[in-house]
Amino acid sequence: MLVWFFDSWLGGQVVMEAFRREHPDIEMILEMDRENAPYGHRSWDEIRALTERWVTRLHNRWADVVILACNTASVHALRWFQTEIFPGRHILGVTVPWAEAVVAGWYHRIWVLATDATVRSRMYKERVHILDDSIIVEEIAAPGLVPLIEQGITEWPEIDILLRDYLSQFSLDIEALVLGCTHYPLIRDSIGRIWMELYNQKTPDLIDPGEESAKRFGSWMGRKFLQ
Ligand code: DGL
Secondary structure: EEEEEEEEOHHOOOOOOOHHHHHOOOOOEEEEEOOOOOOOOOOOOHHHHHHHHHHHHHHOOOOOOOEEEOOOHHHHHHHHHHHHHHHEEOOOOHHHHHHHHHOOOOOEEEEEOHHHHHHHHHHHHHHHHOOOOEEEEEEEEEEOOHHHOOOOOOOOHHHHHHHHHHHOOOOOOEEEEEEOOOOHHHHHHHHHHHHHHHHHHOOEEEHHHHHHHHHHHHHHHHHHHHH
């Protein structure tokens, strides 16, 4: 089986590695849209059009499963692809499994750090509320992080300055923080350090949508391919 991952940029590597840890026997390839990245500031129509072009290309290259590793592409295009553009094809994203993990973890107040486009879509809140509408979901857009991480900058001083701004917008009573962009696991340590500096305590539980998707992929495959 060939699983093809798509991300706007380098963060897709983080997601694919999470899948490789869980499913080392599956052949996986990553494709990125370096030419048009970042997607995080783009409009709904642009993100859909760019992602559709890539998914079509990947299907033409015999992908058995296409995974939209990009959170921004997932929230804007996944449902539309599954129901209208590519029905019958195997296309997955990274947004449903983390919402299931939030409900399974009995969290009541969560915060999501994500790209501007992801926050604008309000889809993260919707995903959780389909499962449990009593969970409080607040979202903060962090537009400056991705371009820095792409340049290999993951800590002091540039990342720290931005994180101080974004993380100070959260309230202390949150129980989990969702890393709502594929790049953010790469700055997990900096998030922990700045959280400690701001609030003098460890971060709340960090939820990584890529990891949660990788964990649940086995049961999805079992339903689709092994019956
Ligand atoms: N990979 C995208 C995501 O997970 C972020 C990068 C971008 O802005 O293109 O949301």
